[in-house]
Amino acid sequence: MSAFYQQARFLQSATTTKTLPPEMGFEVAFSGRSNSGKSSTLNRLCQQKSLARTSKTPGRTQLINFFGLPDDKFLVDLPGYGYAKVPNKVKFEWQRFIESYLRDRITLQGLVIVMDIRRPMLDYDINMLKWAEAHQLPVHVVLNKHDKLKHGQAKSALLKTKQQLNDYSNKCSVQMFSALKGLGVEDLSNHLNKWHQPSEKYLKTSKTK
Numbered sequence: 001m002s003a004f005y006q007q008a009r010f011l012q013s014a015t016t017t018k019t020l021p022p023e024m025g026f027e028v029a030f031s032g033r034s035n036s037g038k039s040s041t042l043n044r045l046c047q048q049k050s051l052a053r054t055s056k057t058p059g060r061t062q063l064i065n066f067f068g069l070p071d072d073k074f075l076v077d078l079p080g081y082g083y084a085k086v087p088n089k090v091k092f093e094w095q096r097f098i099e100s101y102l103r104d105r106i107t108l109q110g111l112v113i114v115m116d117i118r119r120p121m122l123d124y125d126i127n128m129l130k131w132a133e134a135h136q137l138p139v140h141v142v143l144n145k146h147d148k149l150k151h152g153q154a155k156s157a158l159l160k161t162k163q164q165l166n167d168y169s170n171k172c173s174v175q176m177f178s179a180l181k182g183l184g185v186e187d188l189s190n191h192l193n194k195w196h197q198p199s200e201k202y203l204k205t206s207k208t209k
Contacts, residue, residue, distance in 0.1 A: 005189055007070055008046040013063040017100055020064070023107045025072025026196050032114030033124050034080035037144040040179035041114050042067075042077060045188055052077050062094050064101060073196045074107075081124050103135060110138040110195040112188075117143035117157050117176065121164055133168045140191050141165065141174040147181045 014020045032038035039052035051067065065077040078098055102108065111132055115125055120143055132139045143161060146154050158176055165172040173191065177184035 004069065005045050005075075005192070006047045008048065008051060008067045008075055010051065011066040011068040011074070013065050014101075015063060016097060017104075020101065020105075021066055023105065025074060025107060026109045027066075027074040027076050027105065027107045028110050028112060028192055028195050029076040029078055029102070029108060030112045030114060031078045031128055032080060032144075033116070033122065036080070036114045036116050037179050038080055038114040039077065041142060041144055041177060041188075042075065044179040044182055045185060045192075046075075062090075064098070069196075075192075076101075076108075099131070102131065102137065108137070110140060110192075112140050112142055112192075114142045114144050114177075115161075117145050117154060118148055120157060120161050129165075129168055129172070133170045136170045138171040138195070139165075139168075139173075140188075141172065142177045142184070142188060143174065144177045144179055146176040146178040146183055 012019075012021055030038055030042055032041075042052040043049060046067075052065065062079050064079065067075040067077070069075065078101075079094065102111070111128070113125055113128055115121065120141075129139060131137075141161060143154075143158060149157065154176055158174065161174050165174060175184055175187045175191070177188060
C-alpha cells in the first residue's frame with residue numbers, strides 16, 4: 001500500500017469563503033451523512049487514528065477541514081450532514097458555504113461521497129449526486145461499513161448502487177469499504193491518485209460554472 005496518504009497533515013479549517021486557503025495544486029473533497037463514517041474513512045485511508053475528528057454527536061462539526069499532502073495535493077473534509085441540532089438559519093448558511101466551495105473551487109478535482117452500505121442512496125446522498133451532475137464534478141462513492149453485512153448482502157448492495165449511479169451523466173464510480181477492518185483502502189487510494197494527477201484535457205474542460 002502506498003504511504004503517500006499517511007503523510008497527510010492538518011492544514012487549516014474554514015468557516016466562510018474568506019477563510020478558505022489559497023487555491024493551488026489539486027484537492028479531493030469527502031462528503032457524507034453524519035453517521036456514514038466519513039471521518040473514520042479518512043483516518044483509515046491516512047492510517048491515522050485522529051486526523052479527522054470523530055464525534056459521538058453526529059453533525060456537530062460545521063467546518064471545512066483541509067489536510068495537506070506532498071506536492072500541493074490536499075484532502076478536504078466537508079461537514080457531515082443529517083443530524084445537526086442547529087437552527088435552520090445556521091443550516092442554510094452552512095449549506096450555502098458548502099455549495100459555494102464545491103461550485104467555485106477551481107482546484108477541486110473530485111468528490112468522494114461516503115455512504116453506509118446498509119442504507120445507501122438516501123436523500124442527502126441523492127441531492128449531492130444531482131448537484132455534482134449539474135456541475136459535472138466526478139464522484140466516487142464509498143460504501144462504508146462493509147463488515148456489517150454478509151458477503152452476499154454486501155455484493156447485492158454494491159450492484160444496486162452501481163445500477164442507480166448509471167442514471168447520472170457525470171462520471172460516477174463505487175466501491176465497498178470498511179473503515180473498521182481496513183478493507184478497500186488500496187482501491188480508494190488508487191482512485192484518489194487519478195484525481196490528484198488529472199490530465200490536461202480534464203483541467204481545461206471540467207470546471208464550468
